[in-house]
Amino acid sequence: MVRRIRKAVFPVAGLGTRFLPATKAIPKEMLPVVDRPVIQHVVNEAREAGIEHFVFVTGRNKQMIEDHFDKAFELDATLEARGKTAALDELKRDLPAAGATSFTRQQEPLGLGHAVWCARDIVGDEPFALLLPDMLHLARRGGKGCIAAMLEAYEATGGNYVAGYEVPDDETHQYGIIGKGKPVAGGAYEIARMVEKPPKGTAPSNVAISGRYILQPDIFKILETQERGAGGEIQLTDGMLKLQQQQPFFGFTFDGEIHDTGTKLGFLTANVAYALRRDDLGGPLKAELARLSAG
Structure with a gap:
């Protein structure tokens, strides 16, 4: 019997150095995409998939994330007193x-594999979802979110699942890459190979790991x-390669847009893409973009 996924892990301990000085005092995960922090968009994706428990692996100066997911009594009372019910809702x-x-600390920057391992006692002996907050997965209108679609497959x-998307061939050395095997149920496929940041010209495909996973708890013992x-770090991909010797791994292609908010261009593009989906912003933003482009 397939065990149900109840918990999701969010590694949020990174320093966000590519966004300095903006991230000097603000966690990169709290930078806004339209009117919600990046991390809120990712948590909403997990909630819409039926995830019940959210495990954040944090680091120093990340208290703001914990505060964001807490009740702000003074703010709520002020909004209620002023009749701003829409904002309160x-x-x-x-x-x-x-x-x-739940929040736990990754006390040293030892890589994604180490961050996942830090969540072991909270996750326990059950399969879990893993969502990297930098990577926003925007579903097509009326479509399912990435984790929801992965859970269905x-x-x-x-088994274990890894979401992937196509990147330019000359950029494969920047990503974890998966090689496709034969197709299986639910639009997924067997993973023939996985390699972390392969040297240029050696990648088995141009399908990069997009930051969404479903993993069995056996990964913790390996990590x-x-x-x-x-990079001198404990790589999750290396751990998954060992787990693949014991258990099946499947790849999944998300039917939607993927925006890497860990880069400046990706962050800006994500803001535009999410705003264009909004009924209150889409039309006016298109007009402004046209005006700016014309200038």
Whole structure:
């Protein structure tokens, strides 16, 4: 029987050096995409998929993230007193239920694999979703979010899942890359190979890992003794390669847009893409973009 996914892990310990000085005092995950922090968009994706418990792996100076997912009594009272019910309702909609969030520290910047391992005691012995906050997955209008669609495929096969998307061939050395195998149920496919940041010209495909995973808890034991890999860090991909020797791994292609908010261009593009989807902003923004382009 396929075990249900109840928990999701969000690694949010990174320093965000590419966005300095903006991230000197503000976590990069709290930078806004339209009117919500990046991390809120990712948590909403998980909530819409039915995830019940949200595990944040934080670092120093990330207290703002914990405060964001807490109730702000003074703000709520002020909004209510001023009759700003629409804003108050939005805050309530975005707030996870009491006891549905957990926070743990990654005390050293030892890589994504280490960050995932830091969540081991909270996740326990059950499969979990892993969402990298830098990568925003914007579903097509009326479509399912990435994790929701992955969970649907997972329920048909079990095992482990990695979402991927195509990148230019000359950029494959910047990403974790997966090689496609034969197709399986739910629009997924077997993963033939996985490699972290392959040297130029050696990648098995141009399909990059997009920051969405479903993993079995056995990954924790592997990561506990995982040696440092690319960049001197404990790489999640290296751990998944070992787990692949014991369990099946499947790839999944998301039917939507993927925006890497860890880059300045990706962050700006995400703001435009999400704003264009809004009924209150889409039309006016198109007009402004046309005006700016003409100038």
